[in-house]
Amino acid sequence: MAIGFRHHLQQQLHRLAVNAARPFVSWTEPWEDVDPVSFFMLGPSCGFRERFFWSDRSGGTILVGLGSAYAIETEKADGRFHEVESGRRRWEKEIESYGEAAAPPLLFGGFSFDPHRPRTDIWRGFPAGKLVAPAALLAVRNGRTTLTVTVPTDRGEREWGRIGRLLERMDECAAVPARLPRLVSDKEEEKERWLAAVREAIASIRAGALDKVVLARARRLAFAGTVDAAAVLMRLREQQPFAYLFAFEQDGRCFIGASPEQLVQKEGETCRSVCLAGSVRRGAAMEEDERLGAWLQADRKNGEEHEFVVQMIGRLFSSVCETVEMPPAPQLLKLPHIQHLCTPVVGRGCRERSVLRLVEMMHPTPALGGTPRDRALEVIRSLEPLDRGWYAAPIGWVDSEGDGEWAVAIRSALLAGNEAVLFAGCGIVADSDPNSEYEETNVKMAPMLSALGVMNDG
Ligand SMILES: C=C(O[C@@H]1C=C(C(=O)O)C=C[C@H]1O)C(=O)O
Numbered sequence: 253m254a255i256g257f258r259h260h261l262q263q264q265l266h267r268l269a270v271n272a273a274r275p276f277v278s279w280t281e282p283w284e285d286v287d288p289v290s291f292f293m294l295g296p297s298c299g300f301r302e303r304f305f306w307s308d309r310s311g312g313t314i315l316v317g318l319g320s321a322y323a324i325e326t327e328k329a330d331g332r333f334h335e336v337e338s339g340r341r342r343w344e345k346e347i348e349s350y351g352e353a354a355a356p357p358l359l360f361g362g363f364s365f366d367p368h369r370p371r372t373d374i375w376r377g378f379p380a381g382k383l384v385a386p387a388a389l390l391a392v393r394n395g396r397t398t399l400t401v402t403v404p405t406d407r408g409e410r411e412w413g414r415i416g417r418l419l420e421r422m423d424e425c426a427a428v429p430a431r432l433p434r435l436v437s438d439k440e441e442e443k444e445r446w447l448a449a450v451r452e453a454i455a456s457i458r459a460g461a462l463d464k465v466v467l468a469r470a471r472r473l474a475f476a477g478t479v480d481a482a483a484v485l486m487r488l489r490e491q492q493p494f495a496y497l498f499a500f501e502q503d504g505r506c507f508i509g510a511s512p513e514q515l516v517q518k519e520g521e522t523c524r525s526v527c528l529a530g531s532v533r534r535g536a537a538m539e540e541d542e543r544l545g546a547w548l549q550a551d552r553k554n555g556e557e558h559e560f561v562v563q564m565i566g567r568l569f570s571s572v573c574e575t576v577e578m579p580p581a582p583q584l585l586k587l588p589h590i591q592h593l594c595t596p597v598v599g600r601g602c603r604e605r606s607v608l609r610l611v612e613m614m615h616p617t618p619a620l621g622g623t624p625r626d627r628a629l630e631v632i633r634s635l636e637p638l639d640r641g642w643y644a645a646p647i648g649w650v651d652s653e654g655d656g657e658w659a660v661a662i663r664s665a666l667l668a669g670n671e672a673v674l675f676a677g678c679g680i681v682a683d684s685d686p687n688s689e690y691e692e693t694n695v696k697m698a699p700m701l702s703a704l705g706v707m708n709d710g
C-alpha cells in the first residue's frame with residue numbers, strides 16, 4: 253500500500269507544485285494504523301531535524317509533526333504574539349492546500365516564559381516565539397487519522413527525499429524506542445539560594461508589594477548515554493494518561509512534558525480555560541488520599557493561591573466573551589502524583605478571532621507568574637536563579653480559522669544529549685512556608701523523574 257500511495261502522493265504533489273501559483277502546496281490523505289509515537293520516532297532517521305508531539309488531555313486530538321516546511325520565528329520581546337499572528341495570516345496566503353483537507357496545515361509551537369530575560373545556552377534553538385508548519389503532519393482527530401505533506405514548490409524535489417523515506421518506513425512494524433540510560437549525576441540547582449528567594453518573596457508579599465509570585469527551580473540530571481525523547485514520551489503516555497503530552501525538538505534538543513494545565517482553547521466562538529493552582533500530594537491509601545484532598549479544599553493558603561487565578565481568568569474571559577461559566581468553588585483534580593484545586597472556565601460568544609490573541613492576554617496567568625502580573629515578573633527576574641526558557645510558557649497549536657488549543661508547559665524537562673534539566677515551581681503567597689513549597693516542587697518533578705526512569709512510581 254505504501255508504495256502505491258507514495259507514487260500517488262508524489263504524482264499529485266509534483267503536478268500541483270508545477271502548476272502552483274503560491275510558494276507552498278500541501279496534500280492531505282486519510283491514513284490508518286500508525287502509532288503516533290512510532291511516527292515521531294521516524295523523524296531523525298528520515299533526515300528531519302525538527303519534530304513535535306502533542307496529545308490533548310483526552311487523547312482525542314494527537315498531532316505529530318516532522319520537519320519544518322515553514323517556520324515563523326520571533327525574538328521580539330514586545331509584540332511577539334502580534335508578529336506570530338501576522339506570520340500566521342501570511343502563511344495562509346502562501347499555500348495551496350488539496351486533498352481531504354483543503355485548508356492550510358495548522359501551525360504548532362510555543363513561546364518563552366519571559367522574553368525580557370536574557371537567554372542562556374541551554375535554551376539554544378528556543379526563541380521568544382516559534383511556530384512551525386511541519387513537512388509531514390500526522391493528525392488524529394475524532395478517531396480519524398490523516399497525513400498532510402507540505403512542500404515548497406521551488407525545492408519540492410529536495411524535500412521529497414525525506415518524505416519518500418518517511419513513507420517507505422511508515423509501513424514497517426512499530427519502532428521500538430531506545431532504552432533509557434543509567435543516571436550518573438543529579439544536581440539540585442542551588443537549593444539554599446532558592447529557599448532564600450522564597451523567604452524574600454514572602455517578606456515582599458507580607459510588606460504589601462504584591463499578592464502572589466510563582467518561583468521555580470531546576471534540577472539537572474546527567475545520564476550514561478543519550479536520553480531518547482521517544483522513550484520518554486512513551487513512558488509519559490502510559491504514566492500520565494490525563495495530561496497534555498508535548499514535545500518540541502530542535503536539532504536534537506527536546507523540550508518535553510506532561511502538563512495538566514490548559515491555558516486556553518478556542519473553538520469557533522467558544523473558549524475554555526482551567527484555573528489550576530493549590531496542590532497537595534496523593535495519599536498512599538484511599539483514606540489518606542481523601543483526607544489530603546479534603547484538607548486541600550479547606551486550606552486557606554491554597555485557596556488564596558487558587559483564587560488569584562480564578563479572579564484573573566474570570567475577568568479576562570468576561571472582557572472578551574458574552575457569557576462566562578465557572579463553578580462557584582474549586583474542584584479537585586487528581587493526577588498520579590499530585591492533586592490540585594481546579595476551576596474550569598467556559599466563555600461563549602468570544603469576540604477574539606485568533607487563539608493567539610487569547611494566549612497573549614492570558615500569559616502568564618497568576619498560576620505561573622503571579623499577581624499583579626508586572627510586579628510578579630519583576631520579582632521572578634530578580635529572585636529566581638534560573639532561565640525558564642519555554643518552561644511555564646504557552647505551547648500548542650493554531651489552525652487557519654484561528655482556532656486551537658494551548659497548554660502551559662509545566663511538569664517538563666529539556667533533554668539535550670546525555671542531560672535532562674527538570675523544572676518545577678510553586679505559588680508563593682503571604683502564608684507560604686519555604687520548606688513546604690520546596691517539597692511541593694519535588695512532588696511536581698516526580699512525573700518527569702518517573703518517565704526518565706529515575707524514580708520508581710509510587
Ligand atoms: C508552576 C507549576 O505548577 C503550577 C503551580 C501550582 C501550585 O503552586 O499549587 C499548581 C499548578 C500549576 O499552576 C509547576 O508545576 O511547575
Ligand SMILES: [Mg+2]
Pocket residue numbers: 529530531557678679692
Ligand atoms: Mg502551590
